[in-house]
Amino acid sequence: MSFSVTSKIKLNLPLLKQLDKAQQTALRNTTDALLTQIKNSQVMPFDTGNLQNESTFADYANLAEGETKIVSSTPYARRLYFHPEYNFSREENIAAGGKWLAPWLKGGTRQNFRQKAFTRFYKQEAGL
Numbered sequence: 030m031s032f033s034v035t036s037k038i039k040l041n042l043p044l045l046k047q048l049d050k051a052q053q054t055a056l057r058n059t060t061d062a063l064l065t066q067i068k069n070s071q072v073m074p075f076d077t078g079n080l081q082n083e084s085t086f087a088d089y090a091n092l093a094e095g096e097t098k099i100v101s102s103t104p105y106a107r108r109l110y111f112h113p114e115y116n117f118s119r120e121e122n123i124a125a126g127g128k129w130l131a132p133w134l135k136g137g138t139r140q141n142f143r144q145k146a147f148t149r150f151y152k153q154e155a156g157l
Contacts (some may be wrong), residue, residue: 051154058150059143060087060097063133066127066142067099071122072129074109078121130136 064087067073073081080103088098113127132139
């Protein structure tokens with residue numbers, strides 16, 4: 030005994046393109062929201078403000094591939110980040126210290142921020 034099954038799939042390409050665009054916009058907005066939250070949380074070392082305000086930015090070069098980055102481009106950013114034992118001034122940023130991204134990484138107190146923000150932005154952009 031044999032059975033024959035046929036099926037026809039019709040893709041809604043304009044809708045798929047719209048969802049892809051919504052995904053990219055949501056990722057961009059999530060990255061911007063994360064960067065804003067990091068700055069507003071006052072966790073980055075702050076002397077002149079250069080590291081936080083001019084040299085830390087969102088990089089969207091690989092947005093189409095689903096990747097964004099938050100970059101600190103000063104030569105001293107790595108040294109400050111990986112040495113939390115330094116005596117950071119808290120005159121400007123009350124929570125300044127090393128490893129300032131830790132709360133938003135896995136195991137951190139704000140680890141769910143990125144996923145929740147992306148979901149919210151994606152639903153908004155996709156009209157869901």
